Amino acid sequence: MSGFSVTVAIQDRITPLLKQLPADLSPARAARPAGQAVQQLCVGHFTALAAARHHGYAPQNFYADAARATRRRDSLTTNNIGATLTIRKQGLVQRYFGGHLEARNGGALAIPANTETYGQSPLEYGSLKLILFNGAKAFGAFVKLGATSQQIALKRRVKGVSTGYKPVASNLGQIVMFWLVREVDQAPDESVLPTDAALQTAAYTGVRSYVTAILDQRRAA
Secondary structure: OOOEEEOOOOHHHHHHHHOOOOOOOOHHHHHHHHHHHHHHHHHHHHHHHHHHHOOOOOOOOHHHHHHHHHHOHHHEEEEOOEEEEEEOOOOHHHHHHOEEEEOOOOOOEEEEOOOOOOOOOHHHOOOEEEEEOOOOOEEEEEEEOOOOHHHEEEOOOEOOEOOOEEEOOOOHHHOEEEEEEOEEEEOOOHHHOOOHHHHHHHHHHHHHHHHHHHHHHHHHO
């Protein structure tokens, strides 16, 4: 399974803090609290995305999985020069950077047609009907039971996806759940991760809290 490693460059901000540490403590020990703060930020970010982008009845979705993967103990590793947070969620890199996707071995890509199916797979829906088309970029669709091919009319574009089809009725999301295509160009979506500024602030805050706690303990001793 692919992983997404988060690197946060905050050396210039943290160095003055580390100079306050007692001489018998290695500055490398501050890597873990910095990494833990970034880990907590990412878990919270994915959890918020799961709530905002998951409107179906399925018990879990893409971003809830990402939150669970990020929360794993082995996702955070440290060494003498810093911390690395690895998010083991397949598909996260593709969503962040975007790019061209092609189905393998003559298969198909299932493109969500509405917010209810965003971040999910047709496998999570047990009651869908397959309709196949001819002569369009989208050669098929998974639709809700009761929908028929007569409800589909030609159109060049549907919500930014060149499917070639749309339902005649206005209730698109109540008919088509997934479009089936051979290939698609996915736009990058940097919102799947916290901003660089937020990551840097979290790491800095983690180190500052650690240094403050150490200094307070030494003064009280």
